[in-house]
Amino acid sequence: MNREIPGFYYDPEKKKYFKIEASHKAPAGSQYSKDAVKRKRKDQEKRQRKVHLTRRIAKEKIKRASFLANPLIGAEREIGTQLVTKSARQDQRGLLYAGQLRRNQLHQFEPWPDEYSIKHVLRNQRSGILVASGHRGGESSVSICFPDCDQEKWTYNRTMERVLFKEPYRLSSISLSHTGYLLATMDSGPNGDSFLAPRMLPDPDEGGDYRWPPSFSHPVRLRMASSLWCSAPCPVGTMPFFAIGTSDGLHTLEGFGSYWALSKKSFANDVYSGKPILHRRIDSSHALVTSVEWLSAQVIAAGLKDSAIFLHDLRSAGTATRLQHSHAITKIKSVDPYRMVVAGINSLKMYDIRYPANGLQRNPNPNSKHHTSTKPYLSFSDYSPEIIPDFDISPELGLLASG
Structure with a gap:
């Protein structure tokens, strides 16, 4: 991340610093006038917020654990030492899922104006x-x-x-x-x-x-x-x-x-x-x-x-x-x-x-x-x-x- 220099704008595409010109002095269509730089920074912040939101949603989505697809879980059945029924296999998977659950407090509401019980x-x-x-x-x-x-x-x-x-x-x-x-x-x-x-x-x-x-x-x-x-x-x-x-x-x-x-x-x-x-x-x-x-x-x-x-x-x-x-x-x-x-x-x-x-x-x-x-x-x-x-x-x- 390049540091900010007062009065200059760092262009990530050209990888150079450019002096910010006053809007009333800059020629028409200038990329580095004060107003143009302000628009670029605003667009860049908007893109960063969108990326930030996408990452957060991806983190909060529940993904199927990759180890459940590992053939070692069904190794006994594959080598013929034990016949595992479909219902028993589902029970095993359910226990694996439930074993990873942990109790956590998301938020504690203010008891306004008195002690109220959450329903x-x-x-x-x-x-x-x-x-x-x-x-x-x-x-x-x-x-x-x-x-x-x-x-x-x-x-x-x-x-x-x-x-x-x-x-x-x-x-x-x-x-x-x-x-x-x-x-x-x-x-x-x-x-x-x-x-x-x-x-x-x-x-x-x-x-x-x-x-x-x-x-x-x-x-x-x-x-x-x-x-x-x-x-x-x-x-x-x-x-x-x-x-x-x-x-x-x-x-x-x-x-x-x-x-x-x-x-x-x-x-x-x-x-x-x-x-x-x-x-x-x-x-x-x-x-x-x-x-x-x-x-x-x-x-x-x-x-x-x-x-x-x-x-x-x-x-x-x-x-x-x-x-x-x-x-x-x-x-x-x-x-x-x-x-x-x-x-x-x-x-x-x-x-x-x-x-x-x-x-x-x-x-x-x-x-x-x-x-x-x-x-x-x-x-x-x-x-x-x-x-x-x-x-x-x-x-x-x-x-x-x-x-």
């Missing part, structure tokens, strides 16, 4: 913004933290935290769309009311600064009569699109800025379990959607408190019950367009919707001794959470983490 945490993969929700008693808050973009790796400190809102409501879920929109679902307000709060989060500009969109000063609130339990963003598309689980079934929310459309989806008219449920009263276990997940851009999976899981197709507006879990649904995560992992109290199972439907009942009741369930594709017998059942999936590594 949800999300990170915008495009901008690096951390989103966290907290709750204490009858109050909930949503805070964000901007990353320090000057480092090779995103880092966070409390000086970059901002509180989006603090309300006397129960915050049931937050969802972050790939379009940059954040949706918070709030219910159990002072008057028993509920509302949806979609907001656009800022993206960094070329200088690394975060600028709030003009619509931020006028937050949108969509009031609802039913309780809100969960939400999930559509993984693709140019517009923000959310699936929402309520005490009155499945809804979808689509729009941008101040323009949003809320749509209620029909319940399943089951043909597998005989006659359909005629009366799905609001707040009943047959109407309360406790978890939603997108299997694709057109298909939504919704889990009910009565343990049933129905699929809704946006193209045909058709809905059908496909699965029945052993307990009330607490969370659904998709593995691919056909497989999903479903959690209940002390139960975690994977299902494949390509198998014929089985174990369905007209009025399922997970608390009944006569309750049945769909035969799972895979069961996780070690799953036994003590307090709040939760889990997550890493499709890149093929790992499931539960807590």
